Amino acid sequence: MEFGINKTKFMNTRSLVIALVAVGAVTGGNLWIHSGDPALGFNRYNKFDISFDYDMRMQLREADLGGYSAPTDTVGSVQVSYQDGDYLQQYGVSWAKPKVIPNYFERSPEGALDYFFENVGMGGTQIVERSECKTTTSGGHEVIHQTFGVPDGGYTIPGIIGAWYCDETGRYRIFYLIYVPDFESIEVPYGGLEQMWSDLLGGLTCHVT
Ligand SMILES: [Zn+2]
Numbered sequence: 001m002e003f004g005i006n007k008t009k010f011m012n013t014r015s016l017v018i019a020l021v022a023v024g025a026v027t028g029g030n031l032w033i034h035s036g037d038p039a040l041g042f043n044r045y046n047k048f049d050i051s052f053d054y055d056m057r058m059q060l061r062e063a064d065l066g067g068y069s070a071p072t073d074t075v076g077s078v079q080v081s082y083q084d085g086d087y088l089q090q091y092g093v094s095w096a097k098p099k100v101i102p103n104y105f106e107r108s109p110e111g112a113l114d115y116f117f118e119n120v121g122m123g124g125t126q127i128v129e130r131s132e133c134k135t136t137t138s139g140g141h142e143v144i145h146q147t148f149g150v151p152d153g154g155y156t157i158p159g160i161i162g163a164w165y166c167d168e169t170g171r172y173r174i175f176y177l178i179y180v181p182d183f184e185s186i187e188v189p190y191g192g193l194e195q196m197w198s199d200l201l202g203g204l205t206c207h208v209t
Pocket of ligand 1: 139141165166167168169206207
């Protein structure tokens with residue numbers, strides 16, 4: 001599991017912002033994503049009972065939760081990211097069957113979040129400022145979510161993460177977003193982050209119905 005900045009540069013900021021708006025407009029809160037092909041300029045991820053469309057200029061990476069080997073039906077993670085200079089966006093889905101979560105974590109979405117953050121920490125990424133959890137509903141599941149920060153290179157990158165139990169597939173699911181529109185003015189209001197996270201989550205298929 002890897003958060004943060006690298007020096008890749010392959011797209012200008014303005015065109016990505018426009019594409020992001022299109023993600024929300026096309027997939028937000030409806031069933032469009034379940035049928036037909038991805039919209040022009042988008043790829044579709046469709047494995048492990050998870051499906052979502054993402055801007056094809058984003059880089060996709062899959063791994064287990066530790067980032068050491070390939071994802072499996074039991075535990076895994078898929079992440080898409082884009083960075084251009086002062087702009088950073090990264091989001092992804094992780095999953096774990098209850099049996100792989102160590103006993104010292106609660107069998108609950110809160111416990112799944114703690115387990116996820118333990119893996120992030122073991123990967124060398126520090127997480128700060130985890131907020132109180134709030135609850136929302138998406139895809140027929142009750143989803144808890146909180147904001148967090150990732151200290152990186154003198155900045156604290158804001159993030160938001162949610163977790164739920166998918167009883168249809170028997171796995172905990174986690175969906176997170178980190179987003180910095182401009183490193184020159186990094187004080188992103190968490191409210192805007194939550195809306196973006198919520199729109200992206202609305203485009204995610206968590207289980208096939
Ligand atoms: Zn589900």
